[in-house]
Amino acid sequence: MTGMRPAAAVGDGVAAIDTPALVIDLDAMERNLAAMAAFAREHRIKLRPHAKLHKSAAIARLQIAAGAVGVCVQKLSEAEVLADAGITDIYVSNEVIAEPKLARLAALAGRIQLAIAVDSALGIDRLAAALKTADSMADVFVEIDVGQGRCGVAPAAAGALAHQVVSHGLRFAGLQAYHGGAQHLRTAAEREAAIRHVVSLVRAAQAGITASGLRCPLVTGAGTGSFVFEAASGVYGELQAGSYLFMDRDYADNEPTPHAPRFEHALFVKSQVVSRGPSHAVVDAGHKSHAIDSGLPGVWQRELVFGNGGDEHGILRPRPDAGRAALPALGETVWLVPGHCDPTVNLHDHYIGLRGGLANGVVEAVWPVDARGGVR
Amino acid sequence: MTGMRPAAAVGDGVAAIDTPALVIDLDAMERNLAAMAAFAREHRIKLRPHAKLHKSAAIARLQIAAGAVGVCVQKLSEAEVLADAGITDIYVSNEVIAEPKLARLAALAGRIQLAIAVDSALGIDRLAAALKTADSMADVFVEIDVGQGRCGVAPAAAGALAHQVVSHGLRFAGLQAYHGGAQHLRTAAEREAAIRHVVSLVRAAQAGITASGLRCPLVTGAGTGSFVFEAASGVYGELQAGSYLFMDRDYADNEPTPHAPRFEHALFVKSQVVSRGPSHAVVDAGHKSHAIDSGLPGVWQRELVFGNGGDEHGILRPRPDAGRAALPALGETVWLVPGHCDPTVNLHDHYIGLRGGLANGVVEAVWPVDARGGVR
Numbered sequence: 001m002t003g004m005r006p007a008a009a010v011g012d013g014v015a016a017i018d019t020p021a022l023v024i025d026l027d028a029m030e031r032n033l034a035a036m037a038a039f040a041r042e043h044r045i046k047l048r049p050h051a052k053l054h055k056s057a058a059i060a061r062l063q064i065a066a067g068a069v070g071v072c073v074q075k076l077s078e079a080e081v082l083a084d085a086g087i088t089d090i091y092v093s094n095e096v097i098a099e100p101k102l103a104r105l106a107a108l109a110g111r112i113q114l115a116i117a118v119d120s121a122l123g124i125d126r127l128a129a130a131l132k133t134a135d136s137m138a139d140v141f142v143e144i145d146v147g148q149g150r151c152g153v154a155p156a157a158a159g160a161l162a163h164q165v166v167s168h169g170l171r172f173a174g175l176q177a178y179h180g181g182a183q184h185l186r187t188a189a190e191r192e193a194a195i196r197h198v199v200s201l202v203r204a205a206q207a208g209i210t211a212s213g214l215r216c217p218l219v220t221g222a223g224t225g226s227f228v229f230e231a232a233s234g235v236y237g238e239l240q241a242g243s244y245l246f247m248d249r250d251y252a253d254n255e256p257t258p259h260a261p262r263f264e265h266a267l268f269v270k271s272q273v274v275s276r277g278p279s280h281a282v283v284d285a286g287h288k289s290h291a292i293d294s295g296l297p298g299v300w301q302r303e304l305v306f307g308n309g310g311d312e313h314g315i316l317r318p319r320p321d322a323g324r325a326a327l328p329a330l331g332e333t334v335w336l337v338p339g340h341c342d343p344t345v346n347l348h349d350h351y352i353g354l355r356g357g358l359a360n361g362v363v364e365a366v367w368p369v370d371a372r373g374g375v376r
Numbered sequence: 377m378t379g380m381r382p383a384a385a386v387g388d389g390v391a392a393i394d395t396p397a398l399v400i401d402l403d404a405m406e407r408n409l410a411a412m413a414a415f416a417r418e419h420r421i422k423l424r425p426h427a428k429l430h431k432s433a434a435i436a437r438l439q440i441a442a443g444a445v446g447v448c449v450q451k452l453s454e455a456e457v458l459a460d461a462g463i464t465d466i467y468v469s470n471e472v473i474a475e476p477k478l479a480r481l482a483a484l485a486g487r488i489q490l491a492i493a494v495d496s497a498l499g500i501d502r503l504a505a506a507l508k509t510a511d512s513m514a515d516v517f518v519e520i521d522v523g524q525g526r527c528g529v530a531p532a533a534a535g536a537l538a539h540q541v542v543s544h545g546l547r548f549a550g551l552q553a554y555h556g557g558a559q560h561l562r563t564a565a566e567r568e569a570a571i572r573h574v575v576s577l578v579r580a581a582q583a584g585i586t587a588s589g590l591r592c593p594l595v596t597g598a599g600t601g602s603f604v605f606e607a608a609s610g611v612y613g614e615l616q617a618g619s620y621l622f623m624d625r626d627y628a629d630n631e632p633t634p635h636a637p638r639f640e641h642a643l644f645v646k647s648q649v650v651s652r653g654p655s656h657a658v659v660d661a662g663h664k665s666h667a668i669d670s671g672l673p674g675v676w677q678r679e680l681v682f683g684n685g686g687d688e689h690g691i692l693r694p695r696p697d698a699g700r701a702a703l704p705a706l707g708e709t710v711w712l713v714p715g716h717c718d719p720t721v722n723l724h725d726h727y728i729g730l731r732g733g734l735a736n737g738v739v740e741a742v743w744p745v746d747a748r749g750g751v752r
Contacts, residue, residue, distance in 0.1 A: 004749045018752050074688045095650045097707050151651040274471045275527040289751045293663050312450045331473050349749050373380045373725050375665045
């Protein structure tokens with residue numbers, strides 16, 4: 001399942017972790033986990049965290065133990081791997097069109113509680129045929145486009161698809177309504193306004209479904225940047241936030257949402273200085289170690305700016321307000337905070353779980369990134 | 377070694393390749409391979425292709441069979457994996473500082489022909505100690521900074537490091553001199569001027585080494601965008617170009633170099649339309665399937681522009697000069713040309729090698745990306 005040897009073993013001190021390595025601050029992660037679980041309990045809303053972030057059965061089990069109803073994934077291959085590892089309630093919050101894949105999905109639906117999103121008549125017909133052949137059943141969510149401009153139908157079209165789902169004898173489970181772009185609007189007011197519009201679109205879709213004589217059992221969606229607003233909307237019954245667990249650098253750049261739990265950075269790339277110039281230091285982590293789609297990594301608790309050094313290197317320079325003394329020495333450890341955790345995790349075969357902090361912690365867990373590379 | 381099940385099996389037709397998948401057009405790759413091998417032969421220069429691109433023992437063997445003297449890698453973990461798979465001449469063209477890693481490197485040097493780059497006194501001391509402990513030997517290249525502003529010492533400092541290498545009883549093999557940034561200057565004249573400056577810096581370093589009484593056996597470097605100029609320089613003895621094999625979309629955006637072989641796109645991501653709006657189509661490949669550090673992928677032989685749809689999706693729209701009829705239908709196959717092949721390959725567990733073209737080809741090979749995730 002996992003190619004490279006892990007960067008450390010259980011019991012190792014932090015200094016022994018080879019670099020670059022994907023390291024979880026377990027204390028911080030558990031605080032994030034507990035804070036989100038408490039939020040969902042207090043707001044009486046289901047939590048189904050997105051496992052496309054962590055791709056890990058061990059972490060999914062922790063989330064479910066803390067009260068999550070199950071997990072979301074984006075790809076069938078992620079669902080298969082997590083199901084093989086014992087996760088029994090999985091929602092593929094995405095469209096599947098290929099018939100061989102739908103046959104696999106139908107087989108999987110025969111052994112776990114499986115849900116899937118649809119946004120086309122062709123997709124529903126093929127899904128129904130595959131489930132019939134496998135004699136299995138899945139929950140089906142109709143995805144509506146709530147502003148992302150990607151997958152999903154217009155709200156007015158949701159009723160017709162819901163009817164098509166039911167006409168095939170499938171379970172219409174409700175609406176998939178996620179606005180990814182809204183997560184990263186910088187001010188809380190912008191995010192609130194975006195979700196207000198999302199909610200109006202959800203209500204329109206619900207009204208069409210109800211008017212046509214069907215019930216809409218559940219609306220599912222929301223992310224780490226906006227979930228407080230979806231939870232307060234009265235229409236959402238389930239939150240899909242995932243990033244709260246690790247917290248991207250990019251999320252931390254958002255203005256905090258009032259009344260939202262505060263989440264901490266819990267995922268780091270440990271790197272080492274392998275070359276030192278007079279005014280820069282080079283670490284051994286480039287964009288084969290961290291994703292850069294949401295910007296370059298931050299440097300944790302150092303007066304340093306990370307510059308792109310290509311696939312395998314990062315170029316550190318002192319912050320404008322810091323002197324050259326801020327530069328780390330050859331061989332020194334530098335902790336990076338990924339700009340975007342999901343695709344960063346997807347680069348690594350293992351998590352190194354550290355207990356007791358980045359400075360003096362001890363490795364408590366080595367978890368495989370079970371569904372790494374699960375893009376199909 | 378490789379987690380996900382391959383997207384196809386040998387003998388499958390192209391339609392059976394699950395998506396997204398990393399697909400090699402074997403005919404195109406072999407023409408690129410032969411063209412570069414012929415260039416090196418004609419110019420009587422050694423070719424040591426960079427395996428950080430392909431991370432594959434099968435492909436390294438093809439390159440060596442065509443005349444390459446061995447391969448380069450950037451990381452020790454890549455070298456270990458390729459050595460385990462039978463590659464016996466490997467150059468780690470990068471600095472290693474961590475002592476546990478140097479111990480592994482010294483062990484590896486006991487069983488294959490190994491070379492390594494250095495750019496610091498500390499690095500040389502530690503390398504020498506590790507090799508002594510393991511009673512093994514490695515070729516040592518001193519890296520000079522020829523304009524990249526990353527690793528490497530100033531040319532004037534090369535002589536002192538070379539002497540330090542020799543004083544430890546290690547083999548001083550010559551100079552590592554690679555300018556990554558020069559590869560992507562758009563006009564041939566700009567690239568030529570950049571390499572002219574590189575060559576002047578190499579000559580300065582050589583002069584310092586010679587004046588101090590040492591010989592500089594070899595200068596190694598160059599990439600796909602500039603190798604014609606290094607080959608013509610008279611100072612380079614070895615070319616490290618790697619990308620010629622697959623050709624990034626970004627390299628194809630360069631103005632061709634006069635008298636250079638013409639390389640073809642040989643690496644693709646096969647994707648499928650999974651959602652269709654009135655004016656856009658969504659494919660199942662996002663930046664977990666292709667790297668975007670050098671821009672978004674191109675769309676192969678279609679009047680379509682690829683827009684970023686996040687981790688798992690791409691959003692296709694007609695080119696400005698094309699009508700809506702250019703949009704593919706739900707379920708249709710779309711071939712993507714990665715902006716940058718190295719980090720794209722690193723996302724996938726397998727290559728699907730296709731013989732006979734993208735339209736009607738048959739899968740001839742399924743190769744693991746052996747050193748995928750080899751960042752340490």
